[in-house]
Amino acid sequence: MIEMGKILAVHSYKGGTxxxxxxxxxAAAFAKHGKSVCLFDLDFxxxxxxxxxxxxxxxxxxNDYLNALCDINKVLLDLSDRVGxxxxxxxxxxxPSTEAIRDMSAKDRKWEMRALGxxxxxxxxLLNDKGFDYLILxxxxxxxxxxxNAIVSADLVLVATTFDRSDVDGTRRMLRELYDLFEKKTEIxxxxxxxxxxRSGKDDVDTKLKDVYQVPLLGIVPCFCDVLKAEGGVIxxxxxxxxxxxxxxxxxxxxxxxxx
Amino acid sequence: MAKEEALARKPLQVxxxxxxxLEKLNEKVEVxxxxxxxxxxxxQQPLSDAPLDVMTLLSMPDHLRKTAMTVCRLxxxxxxxxxxxxxxxxxxxxxxxxxxxxxxHLKKERNGRKAYFFVDRENHV
Numbered sequence: 001m002i003e004m005g006k007i008l009a010v011h012s013y014k015g016g017t018x019x020x021x022x023x024x025x026x027a028a029a030f031a032k033h034g035k036s037v038c039l040f041d042l043d044f045x046x047x048x049x050x051x052x053x054x055x056x057x058x059x060x061x062x063n064d065y066l067n068a069l070c071d072i073n074k075v076l077l078d079l080s081d082r083v084g085x086x087x088x089x090x091x092x093x094x095x096p097s098t099e100a101i102r103d104m105s106a107k108d109r110k111w112e113m114r115a116l117g118x119x120x121x122x123x124x125x126l127l128n129d130k131g132f133d134y135l136i137l138x139x140x141x142x143x144x145x146x147x148x149n150a151i152v153s154a155d156l157v158l159v160a161t162t163f164d165r166s167d168v169d170g171t172r173r174m175l176r177e178l179y180d181l182f183e184k185k186t187e188i189x190x191x192x193x194x195x196x197x198x199r200s201g202k203d204d205v206d207t208k209l210k211d212v213y214q215v216p217l218l219g220i221v222p223c224f225c226d227v228l229k230a231e232g233g234v235i236x237x238x239x240x241x242x243x244x245x246x247x248x249x250x251x252x253x254x255x256x257x258x259x260x
Numbered sequence: 261m262a263k264e265e266a267l268a269r270k271p272l273q274v275x276x277x278x279x280x281x282l283e284k285l286n287e288k289v290e291v292x293x294x295x296x297x298x299x300x301x302x303x304q305q306p307l308s309d310a311p312l313d314v315m316t317l318l319s320m321p322d323h324l325r326k327t328a329m330t331v332c333r334l335x336x337x338x339x340x341x342x343x344x345x346x347x348x349x350x351x352x353x354x355x356x357x358x359x360x361x362x363x364x365h366l367k368k369e370r371n372g373r374k375a376y377f378f379v380d381r382e383n384h385v
Contacts, residue, residue: 109315110313
């Protein structure tokens with residue numbers, strides 16, 4: 001039996017946990033491992049992938065696909081030349097214009113139901129027909145319609161979280177009241193961890209996190225000053241292959257690849 | 261000769277019809293049993309306008325959410341196909357699917373003896 005590709009949703013309770021940086025570097029890491037990857041910006045309220053990738057125009061946006069105005073092929077932008085190796089990296093962008101953000105914020109339940117159908121259809125059109133290994137959905141934080149649609153469509157949800165008290169509480173609630181209800185396979189990524197927190201030992205942090213969240217931990221990302229200073233302007237997996245951040249994201253990609 | 265063949269086919273057609281009706285009756289009985297089990301709480305929603313969006317899925321009882329999610333994933337499915345995914349009995353899935361039809365979340369279409377369930381995303385009023 002041919003193994004089918006996977007849809008990964010990268011989500012968080014609060015904003016600023018590093019979802020987009022994680023998504024883009026994870027996508028680049030998969031591509032560097034020779035995989036075919038699609039990265040979609042589903043954060044329609046605050047699109048950022050277009051800025052990070054320095055792309056200001058697209059033939060069609062993901063907004064158009066979800067509005068049933070175009071085929072998904074018209075949304076895909078090929079960025080494979082940026083990652084080298086034998087892998088492929090395509091992206092689908094959210095329209096960053098104010099008008100588009102306003103339009104997406106005013107959608108009703110029936111539109112969201114249709115949008116869910118179009119997201120679920122990507123499993124066939126991108127993973128089956130086009131043979132992509134991974135479709136990564138970078139989502140809005142919290143309980144937004146577009147994020148929950150992405151979670152329902154995903155095979156695996158990566159939850160980016162920090163040691164911030166309100167983030168920990170909110171994430172724990174979301175695990176019980178959202179992901180569990182949809183029976184989603186979930187992994188935690190603890191981001192922006194200060195040196196002091198790791199001093200007691202990584203294994204100790206691992207155990208504590210598993211106790212708090214009761215779900216597997218995909219990885220711990222220390223707080224790197226140069227990652228913060230780059231302000232999202234550098235794709236580390238692409239431009240700084242020797243950086244520890246790149247190594248950690250590469251290890252996460254390996255673990256996902258080895259999951260059944 | 262043709263008349264004899266037609267006459268010979270008639271009892272078969274009658275039996276097929278009886279079987280079909282019995283299956284329909286069985287499905288209705290299954291729905292009634294399930295509704296009694298769950299004290300009809302699942303049917304307290306408006307029936308005319310019930311899009312199957314994620315917030316509706318979240319507010320559903322667990323047993324129906326599992327069935328509804330499976331249909332969402334499969335697109336269009338029979339009770340057998342849903343049961344294969346959920347690892348629950350076909351009769352149970354048939355009852356849940358019919359409940360979701362009554363609640364206007366799913367549509368049901370017959371093709372011969374098979375009943376298909378689906379989310380009618382395009383024609384939802």
